[in-house]
Amino acid sequence: MAIPASGNGKVGPCPFGKCDGSGWILGDDDLAYQCECLEPRLARARGAGINSVIPARYRGVSFDRPPITGIDSVVVNAIRDWVDDLDGNLAAGRGVWLMGDTGTGKTSLAMLVSKEILKRGRTAAIYSLPKLLGRIRSTYDNDPGDESYADFFERLCEVDMLHLEDLGTEKRTEWVLEQLYALINERYERQKSVMVTTNFDQAELEEQLGDRIVSRLVEICGDPLPLYGTDHRMQVRPPGQ
Ligand SMILES: Nc1ncnc2c1ncn2[C@@H]1O[C@H](COP(=O)(O)OP(=O)(O)OP(=O)(O)O)[C@@H](O)[C@H]1O
Numbered sequence: 756m757a758i759p760a761s762g763n764g765k766v767g768p769c770p771f772g773k774c775d776g777s778g779w780i781l782g783d784d785d786l787a788y789q790c791e792c793l794e795p796r797l798a799r800a801r802g803a804g805i806n807s808v809i810p811a812r813y814r815g816v817s818f819d820r821p822p823i824t825g826i827d828s829v830v831v832n833a834i835r836d837w838v839d840d841l842d843g844n845l846a847a848g849r850g851v852w853l854m855g856d857t858g859t860g861k862t863s864l865a866m867l868v869s870k871e872i873l874k875r876g877r878t879a880a881i882y883s884l885p886k887l888l889g890r891i892r893s894t895y896d897n898d899p900g901d902e903s904y905a906d907f908f909e910r911l912c913e914v915d916m917l918h919l920e921d922l923g924t925e926k927r928t929e930w931v932l933e934q935l936y937a938l939i940n941e942r943y944e945r946q947k948s949v950m951v952t953t954n955f956d957q958a959e960l961e962e963q964l965g966d967r968i969v970s971r972l973v974e975i976c977g978d979p980l981p982l983y984g985t986d987h988r989m990q991v992r993p994p995g996q
Pocket residue numbers: 821822825826827855856857858859860861862863864921952953954986987988
């Protein structure tokens with residue numbers, strides 16, 4: 756599949772001057788509404804073969820609203836600093852690593868970073884590990900003329916940020932570890948940013964994925980940002996239900 760000359764996955768300012776460049780407009784009721792530029796943006800992203808869509812639940816994430824305002828301020832400030840120097844961090848290939856208990860805001864913070872990246876007209880590929888591996892697999896049995904494995908892999912290597920959700924939960928096979936290593940190593944060598952969220956600590960991840968993958972992640976992301984504590988998903992429901 757050919758990449759259209761202007762369709763290299765980059766998003767820019769809203770062509771209609773209506774949204775902040777994310778394709779979403781936040782209403783007075785705090786709900787996010789689609790801007791008319793969203794569909795063409797999504798079509799371009801699909802054309803580029805990578806997923807850059809912020810899932811509906813996280814579209815409204817912002818530093819000045821819950822749940823971000825309720826998350827450990829040390830971690831939130833570290834994310835704020837990262838976003839403040841977004842271009843510098845992407846240029847240096849610095850990443851973000853959020854680890855900790857379930858329901859503590861890791862994905863919310865990571866989506867906030869990806870949203871800021873897209874808003875600035877930079878590119879992000881957003882995947883859960885199982886989804887990404889499924890997508891890679893699907894390039895194997897493509898019809899002639901469809902995007903090849905090599906093309907897709909190259910896009911994953913070139914995108915400004917590779918955002919991987921729930922590292923370590925995927926079923927571990929030789930093939931999975933090989934794919935993950937190839938991708939992380941290639942981005943490491945090209946000095947490209949990676950962002951991961953995971954429920955596992957560093958030692959557990961080493962056990963799951965091997966030292967080679969984890970040591971590259973450490974060098975790309977620096978120390979993991981820890982978020983431990985109560986599962987806020989449980990708190991949304993009344994007790995006993
Ligand atoms: N500190 C918090 N205060 C209030 N609500 C929160 C907080 N952290 C997370 N939430 C809410 O909890 C839910 C889960 O958040 P999120 O998906 O970011 O968690 P997570 O850490 O990625 O969880 P998991 O490890 O299961 O993927 C969301 O509805 C989010 O709005």
